[in-house]
Every structure is written in structure tokens, then in C-alpha cells.
Amino acid sequence: xxxxxxxxxxxxxxxxxxxxxxxxxxxxxxxxxxxxxxxxxxxxxxxxxxxxxxxxxxxxxxxxxxxxxxxxxxxxxxxxxxxxxxxxxxxxxxxxxxxxxxxxxxxxxxxxxxxxxxxxxxxxxxxxxxxxxxxxxxxxxxxxxxxxxxxxxxxxxxxxxxxxxxxxxxxxxxxxxxxxxxxxxxxxxxxxxxxxxxxxxxxxxxxxxxxxxxxxxxxxxxxxxxxxxxxxxxxxxxxxxxxxxxxxxxxxxxxxxxxxxxxxxxxxxxxxxxxxxxxxxxxxxxxxxxxxxxxxxxxxxxxxxxxxxxxxxxxxxxxxxxxxxxxxxxxxxxxxxxxxxxxxxxxxxxxxxxxxxxxxxxxxxxxxxxxxxxxxxxxxxxxxxxxxxxxxxxxxxxxxxxxxxxxxxxxxxxxxxxxxxxxxxxx
RNA sequence: GUGGGCGUAGCUCAGUUGGUUAGAGUCCCAGAUUGUGAUUCUGGUUGUCGGGGGUUCGAGUCCCCUCGCUCACCCCA
Numbered sequence: 001x002x003x004x005x006x007x008x009x010x011x012x013x014x015x016x017x018x019x020x021x022x023x024x025x026x027x028x029x030x031x032x033x034x035x036x037x038x039x040x041x042x043x044x045x046x047x048x049x050x051x052x053x054x055x056x057x058x059x060x061x062x063x064x065x066x067x068x069x070x071x072x073x074x075x076x077x078x079x080x081x082x083x084x085x086x087x088x089x090x091x092x093x094x095x096x097x098x099x100x101x102x103x104x105x106x107x108x109x110x111x112x113x114x115x116x117x118x119x120x121x122x123x124x125x126x127x128x129x130x131x132x133x134x135x136x137x138x139x140x141x142x143x144x145x146x147x148x149x150x151x152x153x154x155x156x157x158x159x160x161x162x163x164x165x166x167x168x169x170x171x172x173x174x175x176x177x178x179x180x181x182x183x184x185x186x187x188x189x190x191x192x193x194x195x196x197x198x199x200x201x202x203x204x205x206x207x208x209x210x211x212x213x214x215x216x217x218x219x220x221x222x223x224x225x226x227x228x229x230x231x232x233x234x235x236x237x238x239x240x241x242x243x244x245x246x247x248x249x250x251x252x253x254x255x256x257x258x259x260x261x262x263x264x265x266x267x268x269x270x271x272x273x274x275x276x277x278x279x280x281x282x283x284x285x286x287x288x289x290x291x292x293x294x295x296x297x298x299x300x301x302x303x304x305x306x307x308x309x310x311x312x313x314x315x316x317x318x319x320x321x322x323x324x325x326x327x328x329x330x331x332x333x334x335x336x337x338x339x340x341x342x343x344x345x346x347x348x349x350x351x352x353x354x355x356x357x358x359x360x361x362x363x364x365x366x367x368x369x370x371x372x373x374x375x376x377x378x379x380x381x382x383x384x385x386x387x388x389x390x391x392x393x394x395x396x397x398x399x400x401x402x403x404x405x406x407x408x409x410x411x412x413x414x415x416x417x418x419x420x421x422x423x424x425x426x427x
Numbered sequence: 428g429u430g431g432g433c434g435u436a437g438c439u440c441a442g443u444u445g446g447u448u449a450g451a452g453u454c455c456c457a458g459a460u461u462g463u464g465a466u467u468c469u470g471g472u473u474g475u476c477g478g479g480g481g482u483u484c485g486a487g488u489c490c491c492c493u494c495g496c497u498c499a500c501c502c503c504a
Contacts, residue, residue: 006495061502065428083504111504116428118498127504194501210500259503269504280504307504334462369456371464386462400464410463 010115010123020325021312025155026108029128032151036143038104038130043087045110049077055086055290057261059201066113068123080112083260084129084305085287086294092133093296100297102134108308120278120310130284131303133291138235141266141286141302142242148282148304149248152270155311156320160270160281162249164240165256167204168224168232170264170289176227177203183221190217204257224254232265239266262287266302274317275310282306326378327357328425330400332370334386339364342385345395345415352419355426375400380425383418397421 007013014022033040049069056062068080081087084107092098092105108128117123130147132140145162152160167173181203188196192211199206209215228236243250250268258267267285275281284304291299315322329349333342346360359377361370367384374382384396395418398410413421 009495066502113503115502116500117496118500121503125504129504197501205502277499278503283504305504310504332463367462368460368464373464375464382464384463388462396463398463 008123010117012122012124016325018312021315021322022308023325024323025308025311025315028154029108029151032147032154033106033130035150036104036147038106038147041088041091041105041107043081043084043091043107043109045081045112046078047081047087047090049079051086051090051294052079052082055089055262055294056083057202060259060261062113062260066115068112068114082113083111084109084127085131085262085290085303088129088131088303089291089294089296089301093291093294098133098291098296098299100134102132104130104132106130118278119276120307120313122309126308127305128308129303129305131301133299133301135302136288136300138238138266139242141235141239142246144284144302144304145243145268146246146248148270148284148306151306152282152311155315156318157272157281157311157314159274159314159318160272161251163253163256163269163271164243164250165253165267166224166228166232166236166239166265167257167263167267167285168228168265169235172224172227172229172232173204173264176222176224179222179227180204180207187217202259202261205259207255207257218255235265258283258285262290262293264288268304270306272314275313278307278310280307281310281314323427324378327359328379329356329358329381329383329422330370330374330377330379331358331360331383332367332374332385333361334367334384338385338387338390341390342383345385345418349419349422353423353426356422371398381422 030040049067052067053063058064062082067082069077070079072078088105088107089098092103097103106129108126110124110126112124114123115121128151130144132144149162168176181199184191184195184199184203184206188199190213191199191206192209192214195206195209195211195214198209206214207218207221209218240250256267256269263285265286265288267283269283270281271279272281273279282304283306284302286300286302288298288300291297291301331342331346333339342360346358349356349358359374359379361373371382380399380401382398382400384398389395389412394412394414396410397413397418
């Protein structure tokens with residue numbers, strides 16, 4: 001109990017029992033990204049603090065109170081990345097990937113936010129993200145959303161809803177913000193305490209307040225659609241048309257705003273009710289101003305990120321089957337001579353049958369104890385090699401699963417025939 | 428950062444108005460079976476009762492402080 005050391009709060013270990021689910025998730029995600037022609041970009045975990053302040057927004061909660069920031073030995077302020085988009089844009093600019101070009105990129109890895117941990121929220125958590133640059137039309141918005149839908153579907157995640165909104169573009173957003181602010185200031189005293197605090201710092205955030213009285217008040221608030229110009233309307237209509245063409249159901253939610261400043265037009269979220277308070281599983285939108293804001297030429301961009309732990313939690317809640325990572329074969333041996341042969345045979349089998357998973361028993365012990373371990377290992381088959389078998393150059397092949405009705409539970413096989421038989425166990 | 432719940436064996440938990448050496452199940456180990464698992468039977472190991480202090484003849488139990496976990500708020504993936 002009273003261990004000398006514990007992991008840092010909110011920083012979790014993933015144990016072997018869970019890592020199979022992680023590996024399967026990464027494999028499937030990689031396949032889906034490849035299916036749309038997206039290339040992986042590997043980004044550092046640490047960036048200059050200013051990058052995040054400038055991109056996410058000085059007055060957002062992420063920047064104000066959630067970043068892991070420290071001063072290094074040279075006096076520079078560095079921050080463990082709280083999200084991936086800022087790094088992606090920085091890298092794209094640094095390596096000339098964005099100027100007058102189109103890019104389809106994805107990334108994966110840990111992100112860090114100094115929040116109080118709770119279900120589905122950790123201080124080190126992991127995200128997949130997708131970013132597309134240099135394309136202005138709603139077709140690319142539809143593409144990244146279709147990609148996300150395919151990913152969720154491939155992962156067996158059914159109980160999710162796509163919510164959609166548009167902030168209309170940076171001009172529209174700015175104009176709407178002023179109209180909304182004016183409305184909110186008129187009713188400031190009727191707002192809940194959290195919303196009152198947000199009115200001046202980030203008025204759009206008041207829209208998705210959880211307070212019922214605030215929501216009731218907002219019924220009379222100006223609607224963002226009313227602030228749309230022709231271009232904004234055409235873009236949003238085009239996106240909805242594309243989603244309908246693909247048969248992707250969505251729910252319009254004009255209260256949907258994202259907490260990060262750089263979103264300008266399309267915003268969307270996949271949500272679930274299965275995960276307690278953390279209902280957002282994947283979210284993103286269009287951020288046409290960010291590249292320029294970080295020093296590049298004006299470049300349209302759209303992307304999303306998903307929380308890997310939340311996907312895994314949802315898989316678990318929905319009872320999604322995970323591939324077994326158990327061994328196929330457990331190799332038992334009795335005596336020193338047999339151990340030496342078993343060691344060589346196991347290596348030969350690994351050469352001859354790629355993908356075969358063999359556990360070679362270690363540390364001796366009686367056969368009953370070895371078979372007990374074999375059974376617990378999850379292996380389908382136990383191999384048994386003793387002096388008798390070494391002499392005859394054979395091995396006992398014992399089935400550990402009763403499901404194959406009629407199949408002989410145990411047989412004796414000459415060494416040369418072993419590989420062919422065990423090849424049948426590889427999935 | 429704010430609030431609620433919870434910390435007893437590797438795991439899941441019981442532990443009476445404070446009372447002697449802190450328990451069960453499971454897991455693990457050994458034997459029954461000196462070369463056959465998963466079933467059965469027998470035996471065995473496992474504890475700074477989260478940590479520190481206090482009250483008391485006596486504290487797992489009461490009080491104070493503290494740490495951790497967890498859920499929710501805030502916020503977000």
C-alpha cells in the first residue's frame with residue numbers, strides 16, 4: 001500500500017491487460033488515415049510557451065490555468081503541449097509544408113493539461129488528430145468528418161451523435177460576438193455565476209452553459225445564423241449537402257462553440273451519453289486564421305482531434321471485442337537435455353512460422369506446474385518435451401481448449417511436422 | 428481551483444457501543460498425482476489497517492492534520 005513512489009497524479013500506466021486494446025486502436029486508426037491519403041507527422045511534446053498562448057488564446061482556460069509550463073536551464077519558458085494543432089501548424093510553417101500547398105496530415109500522441117482528473121479526463125491523455133491545409137471549400141470539411149465517422153465505426157463505436165454548427169468565418173464571428181456581448185451585458189445580472197465570469201473573457205462560451213436559467217435566457221439571444229454573410233451561408237449549406245450525400249446523420253446545434261479561440265467557421269463534435277460528464281469523444285472545426293496568426297501566409301485549414309482514452313472507455317462501455325494478445329503456444333520441458341532442445345526448437349519455430357507467439361517455459365518445475373502456467377497464459381496449445389521425446393525426436397502436442405469437439409486432445413508429432421501444425425494457430 | 432464519496436492482504440471486501448494474537452473469498456505456493464492444466468481435496472504464505480499526531484489502561488474503530496484515489500463542478504478530447 002504505502003509504496004515508496006507513485007506515479008504523478010493524472011499520469012497513468014497502461015498495463016498489459018489493456019495494451020492490446022491500445023494497439024488495436026492505433027492499427028485501425030492508421031488504416032483509416034491511410035485510406036484517405038493522410039500522412040503522419042510526428043511532433044515534439046515540448047514547445048515554446050508562446051506558441052500555445054498565441055494559437056489557443058491568452059484568455060482560454062487551457063492557457064490560463066491548465067498548461068504544464070516550466071523554465072529550462074537556459075531560462076526559456078517551455079510547455080508540454082496541451083493539444084496538437086498548434087505544433088502541427090508550427091512544424092508545417094517551419095518546413096515549408098503549407099505555402100501554396102495542400103496537405104493532409106495526421107498525428108498521435110500524449111497531450112498534457114493540468115486539470116483535476118476525473119472519469120475520461122487525465123493530465124496526460126492521448127489524442128489522434130487530423131489536419132488538412134490549403135483547401136477552402138466545404139468538401140474538405142466533409143472529408144475530415146467522413147474520416148472521423150469511418151474511424152468511429154471501424155472501432156465499433158455506435159452510440160455517438162454528430163453535432164454541427166458554424167461560426168460563419170472570422171468576420172462573422174467577430175460581428176456576432178459583439179451582438180451577443182451586447183445582449184449578455186443587458187442581462188448580466190440574470191446569468192449564473194460562471195457565465196457572468198465568461199461574458200467579458202469569452203462570451204461565445206456562455207452559449208453552451210449547463211445552467212438551465214441561463215439557457216432559458218439565451219432563447220432570446222441573437223442567433224449566429226442571422227449574422228451569416230452569403231459566403232458563410234453557402235459554405236455551411238455545402239457542408240450539409242455533402243454530409244447528406246454521404247448518408248451521415250448530424251444534429252444542428254447552434255449553441256455549439258469550441259473552447260479554443262482559433263476556430264472560425266465549421267465546428268463539430270461527436271458526443272456520447274455513455275461516459276458520464278465527459279461526453280465529447282472527437283471534436284474539431286475550421287481554423288482559417290491560425291496559420292497567418294502564427295506567421296505564415298493566409299492558409300485555410302480544418303481538422304479535429306479525438307481523445308484515445310475516451311474511445312477506449314466507450315469501447316469498453318459498449319462491450320466491443322478486443323483482439324487477444326495471448327500466446328498461441330506454451331512450450332514445457334523436463335530436464336536439462338530437453339530444455340536445450342526446446343530452446344533451439346522454439347527459435348526454429350519462430351523462424352519458420354512468422355507471427356506465431358511462443359512462450360518458452362523458464363525456471364523448471366514439475367510438469368503439472370508448467371501446464372498450469374500454460375493454461376493461464378491463454379495459449380491454445382502446450383508442447384511437452386521430455387527425455388523420451390528428445391530420444392525419439394518428437395514432441396507431445398496438447399490442446400488446452402476443449403472447444404474443438406472430436407479433435408484429439410493430445411498427439412505425438414515428429415519435430416519436422418511441428419511448424420506446419422502450429423502455423424494453423426496464427427491469426 | 429471548488430465540492431461529495433472512499434483508503435484494511437496482490438485483487439474484491441467484512442471487521443459489533445473502542446477490548447486480547449485483524450478476518451473471509453480470490454490469487455499464489457506445496458502435496459494428494461516423483462510426466463499432464465482448467466474440476467476436487469488437504470495444508471501453507473501474504474498486512475507499517477494510506478501517513479503523522481492526539482484522546483484512552485487499550486484505537487482498524489473516536490478527534491485533528493496530511494497524502495492518495497474517485498466522482499462531479501469548472502473546462503475540455
